[in-house]
Amino acid sequence: MQTATTLQKQPTPPKAPILEIENVSKLYATPKGPYTVLEDVNLTVYEGEFVCVIGHSGCGKSTLLNMVAGFNKPTDGEVRLRGSRITKPGPDRMMVFQNYALLPWKTAFDNVYLAVKAAHRNKSKLEKMTITRQHLELVGLTEAAHKRPSQLSGGMKQRVAIARALAMRPEILILDEPFGALDAITKEELQEELLQIWRQNRVTVLMITHDIDEALFLADRVVMMTNGPHAKIGEIVEVPFSRPRDRAAIMEDSQYYELRNYALDFLFRRFAHAE
Numbered sequence: 001m002q003t004a005t006t007l008q009k010q011p012t013p014p015k016a017p018i019l020e021i022e023n024v025s026k027l028y029a030t031p032k033g034p035y036t037v038l039e040d041v042n043l044t045v046y047e048g049e050f051v052c053v054i055g056h057s058g059c060g061k062s063t064l065l066n067m068v069a070g071f072n073k074p075t076d077g078e079v080r081l082r083g084s085r086i087t088k089p090g091p092d093r094m095m096v097f098q099n100y101a102l103l104p105w106k107t108a109f110d111n112v113y114l115a116v117k118a119a120h121r122n123k124s125k126l127e128k129m130t131i132t133r134q135h136l137e138l139v140g141l142t143e144a145a146h147k148r149p150s151q152l153s154g155g156m157k158q159r160v161a162i163a164r165a166l167a168m169r170p171e172i173l174i175l176d177e178p179f180g181a182l183d184a185i186t187k188e189e190l191q192e193e194l195l196q197i198w199r200q201n202r203v204t205v206l207m208i209t210h211d212i213d214e215a216l217f218l219a220d221r222v223v224m225m226t227n228g229p230h231a232k233i234g235e236i237v238e239v240p241f242s243r244p245r246d247r248a249a250i251m252e253d254s255q256y257y258e259l260r261n262y263a264l265d266f267l268f269r270r271f272a273h274a275e
């Protein structure tokens, strides 16, 4: 049984903004005319924060994170990293996808090494190999470094993808439903590892998930989006559990169920999908 102090409200995080999403709208051209996915989205993310974004399928979560990654641009408004407008992808923002996106003909080591080579051009080969090894070790894959993606489990592939992203030393790690394809046990293991990595690397994390429990376990704040078209941020829930987090302790806390029910009510009553 955990004491009340374990679960008390965490101190307010330092408020240095790293990412600003300001009055962002996004229209896609479609054969039926312009389609407004997002309208007037505003969000400030602070250095070192862990922010989860939840919302129904198709509301525009990936569209929003792709604008942070620089893969697409807002139609209106702007996204800024440390005050500079984001116009293209950069090594300061690395993205991890649900489907891993590894090169199938390369080993785990080479998948990470290629990224290290691109990000640390001025380092010697030995240094680059050391960085690669360190990041594989960070995700517990030292023994599997020589294996190709087809020889790895889903969880291991996602570990390689996370190692590869972190090896680029990004300021923001962007995760688009990274654990969506994994079984429940692997998913929980990776959630714990991700929290450890986040703490050790002091990276800011922006993550899409469909899983409210995952969001409440991982995030400092959970951003809940309304349905599209014209989706916006409906509400932001502050997650009060202290860190490091203990899953069992959180699940014994009545606040957890209050927050969970609140999020469920938002998604399945106030902004239920039409179908």
Ligand SMILES: Nc1ncnc2c1ncn2[C@@H]1O[C@H](COP(=O)(O)OP(=O)(O)OP(=O)(O)O)[C@@H](O)[C@H]1O
Pocket: 028, 029, 030, 035, 037, 055, 056, 057, 058, 059, 060, 061, 062, 063, 064, 228
């Ligand atoms: N390039 C595009 N052109 C036209 N419409 C698009 C384009 N990309 C996305 N859309 C549409 O924009 C809407 C939002 O898509 P997006 O992938 O951002 O949603 P999402 O919330 O991430 O969905 P999911 O949770 O299912 O991944 C969807 O209706 C989608 O069909």
